[in-house]
Structure formats: C-alpha cells, structure tokens
Amino acid sequence: QSVLTQPPSASETPGQRVTISCSGSSSNIGSNTVNWYQQLPGTAPKLLIYNINKRPSGVPDRFSGSKSGTSASLAISGLQSEDEADYYCAAWDDSLNGYVFGTGTKVTVL
C-alpha cells in the first residue's frame, strides 16, 4: 500500500481553483523533493510538477505545487474540462530505498 496519502476525489466548476493534498512522512516528503503526475484515462502518466514547484516545458502555469513539512499540495487554478484526470504525488523514500506514489486523486470538473 502507498505511503503517501491523497484524497480520493476532488471537484469544482470550470474556472475555479482546486487543491489536492499529499501527506507523507519524514523519510519521503519531509526530506526529499515532491513531484506530481497527471494521468488521463487510458494514457501513460505525464509529469506535471517536479522538485516541489517546477513545471516542465508545456505545462500551463495554472498548475502549481508547494510543500510544508511532511505534506505537499497541488493547486489547479482556472479549472478547465481537460483537467479531468487522476493526479498522483510522488517522492523518493529514504527508509524504503524506493520511489513512492500517492494513492491518487480523481479530479472532476462539474
């Protein structure tokens, strides 16, 4: 089972802001960088945010990340219908010597 905990779902109307939380521990989020991935139905995951708050080329600035202690958050502002997807946080875990993913959050645009 995953060591990073996310809410199973989040929803908001178009144009609004939605925030997804990711709770970890001192061995992962607390000591290492956090990344976020977006997965559209039937497709491979896509890197959305790396190193807590950096966006790869091509990712809109509507997506932003933050970290505080052993928790991290992904915010999506100006929500659009194409943002409907599953979102996963991830980090390296020093105790497990492995990369861990969050439980995933399904975002629905109402």
Place this chain on the structure above:
Amino acid sequence: QVQLVESGGGVVQPGRSLRLSCAASGFTFSSYAMHWVRQAPGKGLEWVAVISYDGSNQYYADSVKVRFTISRDNSESTLYLQMNSLRAEDTAVYYCARGYCSMTSCYPAEYFLHWGQGTLVTVSS
C-alpha cells in the same frame, strides 16, 4: 525525441516467468537511471524497480523483491524486467520510465519526465 517502447507483455499462468523489454531512443541511454512502474487495473501507480545508469545498483519495491530482476544493456539501449514466480496480484500495465538522475546519490531528487506507453501483463490460469 525521447522514445520508450515496452514489449513482452501477455497472459501467463501463476508461478511462471515473463521478461519485459523497453527499447529506448532519442537520448544517451547509458547516462540515465531507468525505472519500471506498474498499474493494476483500476488502481493507482506503483513503483517497481530502478537501475542506475551503469547497472551497478538496483532497488526494488518490497512487493517484487527476490522475484523480479531489473537489468539493462547499454550497448542495445534496452531495459529489462525479468519477472519470476508471477502472482495474480502482479497483473498490471508495466511502464518503463526514464529518470532525471543517473546514480543513487541523486535519487532523492528523482522524477520521470519520459514514460513508455506500457505493456499489459495478465497473470491468470
């Protein structure tokens, strides 16, 4: 451009073996760590294993340790996953992913910018 193409998936009986391959192109394969990540039907992402740029270090998820072996052939730009003693719970789409890092000291900053399209492994009698 970076391309990762997995192959080798299929239907296999419990207890049997299967080897997955991931053919890489568009970058210097021997400079990057490579990972396997899987996703069971309707479930979340699960990291499986990582191998360093030169193949000298490997780490595994507890769920596959001892049963799975990650390896690479830098001369062929190909990543492998040997899966033995397969169980029903190993049924998943298996993705290969290129890391940002090359060696273990960098792993705390690791992330995956490039992913393959995935190959489905079904373990069933």
